[in-house]
Amino acid sequence: MRRALRLALVASLALAACRTVPPPPPPQAATSAEGALEELPASAFPAFADDLDYAGLDLALERSLQYFARLAQADPGRTLAFGKERVPLARVAASLRRFRELVAERPPPAALREALRREFRVFRSVGDGRGTVLFTGYYLPELEGALERGGRYQVPLHRAPEDLVQVRARDFPALSADLIGRVKDGRLVPYPTRAEIAGGAIAGQRAELAYVTSAVDAFFVEIQGSGVLRLPDGTSRVVTYAGKNGHRYEAIGAELVRRGAIPREQVSMQTIKAWLAANPAEQSLLLATNPSYVFFRFADDALGALGVPVTPDRTIAADARVFPKGALAFVETERPADAAGGPMKPFGRFFLDQDAGGAIKTSARIDLFFGSGAYAESAAGRMKQPGRLYYLLLR
Numbered sequence: 001m002r003r004a005l006r007l008a009l010v011a012s013l014a015l016a017a018c019r020t021v022p023p024p025p026p027p028q029a030a031t032s033a034e035g036a037l038e039e040l041p042a043s044a045f046p047a048f049a050d051d052l053d054y055a056g057l058d059l060a061l062e063r064s065l066q067y068f069a070r071l072a073q074a075d076p077g078r079t080l081a082f083g084k085e086r087v088p089l090a091r092v093a094a095s096l097r098r099f100r101e102l103v104a105e106r107p108p109p110a111a112l113r114e115a116l117r118r119e120f121r122v123f124r125s126v127g128d129g130r131g132t133v134l135f136t137g138y139y140l141p142e143l144e145g146a147l148e149r150g151g152r153y154q155v156p157l158h159r160a161p162e163d164l165v166q167v168r169a170r171d172f173p174a175l176s177a178d179l180i181g182r183v184k185d186g187r188l189v190p191y192p193t194r195a196e197i198a199g200g201a202i203a204g205q206r207a208e209l210a211y212v213t214s215a216v217d218a219f220f221v222e223i224q225g226s227g228v229l230r231l232p233d234g235t236s237r238v239v240t241y242a243g244k245n246g247h248r249y250e251a252i253g254a255e256l257v258r259r260g261a262i263p264r265e266q267v268s269m270q271t272i273k274a275w276l277a278a279n280p281a282e283q284s285l286l287l288a289t290n291p292s293y294v295f296f297r298f299a300d301d302a303l304g305a306l307g308v309p310v311t312p313d314r315t316i317a318a319d320a321r322v323f324p325k326g327a328l329a330f331v332e333t334e335r336p337a338d339a340a341g342g343p344m345k346p347f348g349r350f351f352l353d354q355d356a357g358g359a360i361k362t363s364a365r366i367d368l369f370f371g372s373g374a375y376a377e378s379a380a381g382r383m384k385q386p387g388r389l390y391y392l393l394l395r
Contacts, residue, residue, distance in 0.1 A: 028129045029364035033081030036322045036363040037123035037391060045122050046332055046390060049109045051347040052313060060314035060352040061100050064326040067306040067354075068093040071326075080324035082123050082393055092327055095120070095394035099328055116392065122330075125323070125389040128364040135333045137368045137383030138224050138317065138357070139376035140302050143217045145210050145229030145237070153211035155218050160243040160295040161207040164191060180246025191245040193291035198284065209296055210239065216276050219287050220269070222294035224380075225357065226302035226310075228372065239296040240303045247291035249358030255289045269381030292358050304355030304369075312371025317355035322363050324391065327353050331368070333387025339378040344385060353391075 030036035050057075071078055072089055079086040102115050116122075127133040146153035163182045169175040181188045192201035198215075210229055212218050221227040226240040253267040262271050276283050301309035304317070306326055316329060323329075329351045334344040351368070360367050366389055370376035 029362035030126055030322055031319075031362050033322055034084050036081075036126060037083035038126060039083070040122045040124050040390075042117045042122075044124075045113070045117055046330060046388065047109070047348060048113045048116055048330060048350075049348050050350055052349060054103055054106055056311055056314045057103060057350055058100065060311040060354070061096050061328075063308040063311065064306070064328075064352045064354060065093060065096055067308050067326045068096070070307075080327065082324055082327075082391060087324070087393060091394060092324060095392060096328055098394050099392065119395055121393045121395055123391045123393065125363050125391075127389065131388060132386050133333075133363070133389045134365050135331065135368055135383060135385050135387050136365065137335075137370050137380035139370045139380040140226055140228060140312075140372040141217075141221055141224055141377065142228045142230060142236075142372060143212055143221065145212045146232055147210055147237075149208070149211050152213045155212050155215050156208040157210050157212060157218055157221065157239060157296050158197070158202065158207045158293075159209040159297055161202050161205045163205065164243060164245075164295070166243070166246075180244065190247070192293075193245070193247055193288075194293045195288035195291070197245070197293050198288070207295075209298070210237070215287060216273065216283060220273075221296075225294070225304075225355070226299075238299050238302055240299040240301075241294060241305075242297035243295045244358065245291075245293040245295075247293070249292040250290040251359060252286055252290055255286065268384070270378075294358075306354050308354060310355055310369050311352070312369060312376070313349070314351055315354045315369040316351045317357045317360050317367035317369065318353050319361050319363070319365070320356050323353055325353055325356075328392045329353050330390040330392065331366070331387060332390075334385040335368075336375075336379045336382050339375040341378070341382070 068089060072093070078089045080089060080092050081087075098119065102112060107115070124131060125133055144152075145157075149156070164180070165182055165188060167175065167179040167188065169178050179188065181191050183189075212221070212229070221239065226238065229237045229239060231237065253262070253272050256262045256272065256275060257264045257267060261275055276286065304310040304315060305320065316331070330348065331351055332346075332348045334346050337343055337345045355367070355369065357367055359365070368383065370380045370383075
């Protein structure tokens with residue numbers, strides 16, 4: 001009996017030894033603040049060489065400081081997450097002020113790098129789980145528009161309708177994310193989708209803000225979040241983000257790849273626009289595959305998610321659930337060399353985390369704001385480069 005038991009035990013151990021050990025799961029991008037950033041030793045800090053030689057940086061720093069001042073008045077105890085660490089808002093603001101002092105004298109890169117290693121902590125994004133972040137771009141488009149419907153101006157841009165309701169997760173502990181909808185028969189129900197809005201679902205609410213010449217133009221203003229309307233009298237108005245309908249953002253580029261219309265490696269704003277122009281009969285059906293819809297308002301400047309103007313070449317859009325909004329960041333990646341479709345060239349630059357976006361989710365995706373003009377439009381449409389993302393915090 002004992003011999004049989006010993007033989008059975010030996011056999012089971014042999015089988016266990018021969019059994020294939022499953023590989024560890026692949027690294028994953030972070031979808032919450034915890035684990036999204038890892039602190040680096042000073043020996044692993046990046047070079048901190050800024051290719052713009054500080055241009056526009058002071059203005060971007062001032063705008064984040066304005067946001068922090070407003071936030072401190074409303075919620076003095078607010079903290080921001082740097083990975084697993086909760087940092088008082090006052091220390092994040094002090095980080096920006098001290099950095100502003102350091103760069104005020106326009107020090108050479110080596111001197112700035114040494115000061116940052118001495119005085120600052122640096123956190124790197126885990127990105128896709130291996131430290132790599134995908135950098136895309138956005139810009140401020142210019143398009144023809146009018147304040148009244150007529151002639152070529154038939155496609156509305158809408159302000160946030162009066163029946164749009166937002167339930168904030170921070171007001172209801174049982175919620176893990178904000179809810180957006182409208183009240184019907186005493187219940188909160190989903191707000192109409194893009195297709196339903198295009199079909200007249202909110203036509204009776206007098207929510208039309210302005211009119212543009214094509215649904216494609218309107219769609220891409222939504223993607224960018226802001227735009228400049230060139231009016232018939234020669235004046236212009238800035239329209240900027242004022243809310244959304246609460247539905248999930250679905251990329252139409254991914255839909256075209258799924259259909260086999262555009263190879264995945266060729267997807268860009270330019271190739272998507274070209275397909276839409278070549279297939280006018282299918283435009284409305286393709287746009288409707290993205291149920292998310294953005295509402296606008298007039299503003300003096302294009303505003304980001306912090307309620308302050310975004311700064312060309314100095315603002316990034318990042319997932320607010322993952323990274324500290326308003327904080328100082330440094331980026332290493334590549335960008336288009338020119339507006340004519342030239343090669344990519346490597347660069348490093350300081351940015352402020354001042355915006356967000358429907359497609360910008362997880363630690364593995366960041367949007368760079370390129371401003372306006374021919375280069376900005378070309379670069380934003382072509383930008384799809386891997387790189388590294390860092391956040392700085394005063395010791």
